Amino acid sequence: MTVNKQQSGSDLVLPIGKALASVGGGLGKPGCVHDDTFRRAFQALLSVSEPSQSIDTFLAKCVEQISVAYGSRYAFIGKVQDLNDRSHIETISCFVDGELTSNMVYPLCGSPCQEVLQKGELYVDEGLCARYPDDELLQDMGLASYYGSVLKDSQGTAIGLVVICDTEPLDLNDWNLPLLRLFAERISHEIERELIEQELRLSSSVFQNSHDIAVIVQNDWKIIKANRTFETMTGWSESDAQGQHIFLLRSDREDDEFYRALTIQLLKTGFWSGELWVKPKNGKIFPVDCTIKGVVDPSTGENKHYIMIFSDISERKYAEERINRLAYYDAGTDLPNRTHFQDELKKVLSQQRDKSARFSVMFMDLDGFKAVNDRMGHAAGDQLLREVADRLRALPGRNAFAARLGGDEFGILVRYSDRNSSIVLTSDQIANQIISAIGHPYEIEGEPVRISASIGVALYPDHGEESKTLLRNADLATYYAKSEGRNRVEFFHDALCEKADCEAAMMALMHKGLREDQFFMVYQSKHSANDERVVGAEALMRWRLDDGTMISPGQFIPVAEETGQICELGQFALRSVFEQLVAWEGLEGAPERVSINLSGRQLMSPIFLSRLEDMVKETGVNTKRVELEITETWLMEDPDHSARLLKALKNLGFSLSIDDFGVAYSSMNYLRHFPVDVIKIDQSFVRDVMSDKSLVAIISAIIAMGHSLDLKVLAEGVENRDQLELLRALGCDEIQGYYFSRPVEADRLKFVHSVAAALSA
Incomplete structure (x- = not known):
């Protein structure tokens, strides 16, 4: 003006x-x-x-x-x-x-x-x-x-x-x-x-009273004005800084090329925004979100001054790094986890321009670990796993990448730089070196302990050219090593494909189970953190054979995911829950809202939405009583596609929640575009929250982030009163876990709800 x-x-x-x-x-x-x-x-x-x-x-x-x-x-x-x-x-x-x-x-x-x-x-x-x-x-x-x-x-x-x-x-x-x-x-x-x-x-008041660092510089980048926060956070007074180049605050984190690109964008658009590091007077650098806006001289049309705003993001970066570490590193051993291992393997594969490069994928399973864990307890088992991890970190050299895949299973990715040596011989030597190191005695809680290791090896490109194939074949070789007496190394060979036949047998068994109504749903109650009243339930699938034998979800779900049969199981689960909600309509003690997990494979199906719409019409279910749980890992594989699918589900009336939140690390930038209602804190964060203060900080950050986006936050895996009280104090909205109830069948759930209602009355 x-x-x-x-x-x-x-x-x-x-x-x-x-x-x-x-x-x-x-x-x-x-x-x-x-x-x-x-x-x-x-x-x-x-x-x-x-x-x-x-x-x-x-x-x-x-x-x-x-x-x-x-x-x-x-x-x-x-x-x-x-x-x-x-x-x-x-x-x-x-x-x-x-x-x-x-x-x-x-x-x-x-x-x-x-x-x-x-x-x-x-x-x-x-x-x-x-x-x-x-x-x-x-x-x-x-x-x-x-x-x-x-x-x-x-x-x-x-x-x-x-x-x-x-x-x-x-x-x-x-x-x-x-x-x-x-x-x-x-x-x-x-x-x-x-x-x-x-x-x-007003502008002057906002400038001076801002909680962010605010600086005005000339077009030669010399400081002409700074606010009070500038002095508080950098240690430089305004009088000391006036006339100084803004590089007074430059750290060594960004190179000259970074600032050249920044300057070019400012000259083109008059605006730049991004992250960088600021170096205060005491030298202790900290990260900031920086925004730079040019002030145009109307007589020349050129930027006469620049207004620079620096927002300290130290706490956010710390939380991001912690969540990122929890997402990609195993909390118990501090080794990379399965996700990190798979990503590393995909990265190595993407770098192979020809098949002359060689590397091996090794799967290691500890022999006798379960016996130690059962006899001495989980604390001793955790200590043993940490010592195994320490030995893996020292072996077999800088070309190896070791990770804990889960339980007592480990993965080792070994790259070979010497193309003249035999990859089979070298892999065998490295694997036996690992077995020897793992086999040395341990002292656990003052008691000598011995275990051994079985290792399966798959070679690139001999045993596969894709990550999925290499991982499967290394796993099959490990299975064979254990079946052949343990404490040994086995390389993949075609005969090991018999294990794939076992998967086919499991698929046939699942087909039979679906035809003969062997699958059924159980329900675990959800409770308000404040008054512990029942606010809903989660539906979970179970499998009981004709002879009464229960097949664990840990056995059939991975096979179903691998083979794609999870889509058929998912359809069964959705229809069962919809019909149960209709049957519960108007009955006292029935949950008002029931959540159900959706598989990523199920969601990727091009006919998923149309089938879901048909099922809603056929059953007459009130979709407002259904909450669909989708894992964070799947959402972050393709955030744009995920956002479109979630919007379509929301339009059908469903509530939406992100399951296992924190495992794959959703940035707030993506999360705010997902039309979800609830985020579920993964039970891996809750399990050790009473003994690990860093987990308290992470859970608190997740709750604050969820509430800032008007989302409810549910913590799962709550097993004792101390966990409940802590989560309540941190502001968690809803709680789920064995402390309240194990998963029970539908008729039993009504009783659980009635008792909970009476206790909270």
Whole structure:
């Protein structure tokens, strides 16, 4: 917005004199009938041309002088109340019969003021009431005459008007009609100047009181102004920093190329935003979100200054690093986890430009670990796993990447740089070296312990050219090593594909189970963290053979995921839950909301949505009572596709939750685009929360992030009162776990809910 420089009294004398002379023949010209009116008008304009102490004083003086100059009973200045609506005028200074009066809001429709705003000026010397019969205020006052001139801002927009009016006719001549225009221009300038000064005062206040570092630099990057937070967080006072280059704060984390790219973008767009590291006076660098905005010089069109805002993100980065480490490293051993191992394998495969490069994938399973764990307890088992991890870290050298895949299973990825040596021989030597190291005695809780290891090896490209094939074949070789007596190394060979036949047998068994209703759903209650009342349940699948044998989900779910049969099981689970909810409709003790897990394979099916819609229609289920749980890992594989699918599910009326939250690390930038209602904190965070303070920080960060996005947060795997009380104190909304109830069948769930309701009453 551009405003003309305020004119002083001497600056205005000449243009006022010229204006009066052009229409009236000159100031004080002998023989002129209106000499006294000339003088009054001239003095009135001079009186308001001097700078005023305040906008209110200036406006009051204006309406008084205008009324005196024109000899009218009424004079007022009004502003359009809403520039978008433009239906009302709000007076900002009124002069009536020699006195200032209270302001009012005045409707424009059918009024002379509306015509002024549209045409720029209006003069009615008499008969005003007859001309505007719908203007009630005008009729009540009995006004006969009216003269108004529009107020405009520097962009030419009509923002208000200045008006004189009277119950008697106004007798204005050609020379004094333009005077009101001069008043209008002066008033417009003063109003706009006040608005800009208010904006500047507000901007200055925001600048100084911001919790972020705020700096203004010249286009040569020398600091000219900094706020109080600058001194607090960097240790440099504003006076010390003024005149210094902004690189006063530069750390060694970003190179020259980074700043060259930043400068190029600023020159092109006048804006840059991103993360960088700031080096304060004490040298302890910290990360910030930085935003740089150019301030354009209107005369040259170039950036004259830059405003730089630095937001400290140390706590956020710490939480991100912790979550990222939990996502990619095993908490018990601090080795990379299965996800990290698979990612590393995919990265190595992507780097292979030809098949002359060689590497091996090894799976290692500990022999006798379960016996130690059962005999000495989980604490001893965890200690043993940590010592095994320490030995793996030392072997077999810098070309190896070791990870804990889960339980007592480990993976080792070994790259071979010597193309002349036998990969089989070298792999065998390394694997036996590992077995020897693992076989040395341990001292666990003061007691000597011995275990051994079985290792399966798959070679690239001999035993597979894709990660899935190599991982499967190494796993099959490990299975064979254990079946052949353990404490040995086995390489993959075709005969091991018999294990795949076992998977086929499992698939056939599952088909039979679905046909013969061997699968069924159980339900685990969910509770409010505050008062422990039941707020819903989660549906889980179970498999009971005809002879009563229970097949663990840990056995059949991985096979179903691997083979794609999970889609058929998922359809069964959805229909079972929908039908159960319909059967529960209106029954006392039944849960109001039931959640059910969806597989990533199931969600990727192109016919999933259409089948789901058909099932909703066929069963008549109220989708508002169904919460669909989707794993974070799957969501983050293709966030854009995930967002579209979640929106479609939301449109069908389902509630949505992210299961196992924290495992794959969803950034807030993605999470805010997912239309979810609940995030479930993975039980791996809850299990050791009482003994690991870092987990408390992570859970607290997840809860805060969820609440900032208006999401409910549920913690699963709660097994004792201490965990419950801690999660409640951290602000968790809902709780699920064995502390309240194990998964039970539908009829039993009603009883659990009734008891819980009675206890919480």
